[in-house]
Amino acid sequence: MAVKFSFFSGNPSLDLINTEEMRRGKRIDSLSNRDDLNHWFQTLVTMGAFSEEQFGDVGGQLDEGLLSVLKPFRTKLRVLLEAAAESGTPPANLIEELEQTVKNAPLSYKYQADRLIPVPIGSFESALLSLIALDALDICTSGKLGGLHRCGNPRCIWLYLDHTGKRKWCSMKLCGNRMKASRFKLKTVGQPEELS
Numbered sequence: 377m378a379v380k381f382s383f384f385s386g387n388p389s390l391d392l393i394n395t396e397e398m399r400r401g402k403r404i405d406s407l408s409n410r411d412d413l414n415h416w417f418q419t420l421v422t423m424g425a426f427s428e429e430q431f432g433d434v435g436g437q438l439d440e441g442l443l444s445v446l447k448p449f450r451t452k453l454r455v456l457l458e459a460a461a462e463s464g465t466p467p468a469n470l471i472e473e474l475e476q477t478v479k480n481a482p483l484s485y486k487y488q489a490d491r492l493i494p495v496p497i498g499s500f501e502s503a504l505l506s507l508i509a510l511d512a513l514d515i516c517t518s519g520k521l522g523g524l525h526r527c528g529n530p531r532c533i534w535l536y537l538d539h540t541g542k543r544k545w546c547s548m549k550l551c552g553n554r555m556k557a558s559r560f561k562l563k564t565v566g567q568p569e570e571l572s
């Protein structure tokens with residue numbers, strides 16, 4: 377049965393990384409089989425992170441073979457973007473790898489009245505990786521990098537973009553409320569006299 381994803385940013389690279397999450401101290405992988413992969417891809421299309429025009433015929437290609445490529449790619453993206461979020465300097469070797477990934481399926485453009493849609497030229501797999509790599513490279517540009525953060529919940533491994541400078545959590549609904557609840561618990565347990 378397909379896993380329900382609880383976090384989407386609209387940035388394909390973050391939405392790939394965030395398919396891994398911590399639940400009760402355990403790392404959970406929401407991309408564990410072909411159904412998960414199909415669900416993830418369709419959700420990104422529905423949410424507008426990808427558009428169907430960016431790919432040729434997808435039929436049957438969201439399979440275990442693609443998963444075996446996507447997972448190590450996800451690991452590299454996490455290393456890159458965690459380092460970038462922490463130090464402000466994305467590792468040069470990983471940037472080069474992403475540039476190469478885009479080169480494997482370089483972009484053409486499709487005109488639509490309201491926007492230009494980048495369309496990678498290559499197989500479905502190369503096109504998908506190219507668009508995700510392009511998104512990660514874009515996040516690493518100086519205009520956007522300052523907005524990249526790790527969630528303020530030390531037990532959460534999600535990354536998010538925020539340019540308001542106000543957001544501390546991947547999601548207020550998830551970690552924001554969790555952290556508020558645990559701070560309240562600490563306060564009330566630590567200072568019981570305030571309760572009486």
Ligand SMILES: [Zn+2]
Nearest residue numbers: 527532546551
């Ligand atoms: Zn979080």
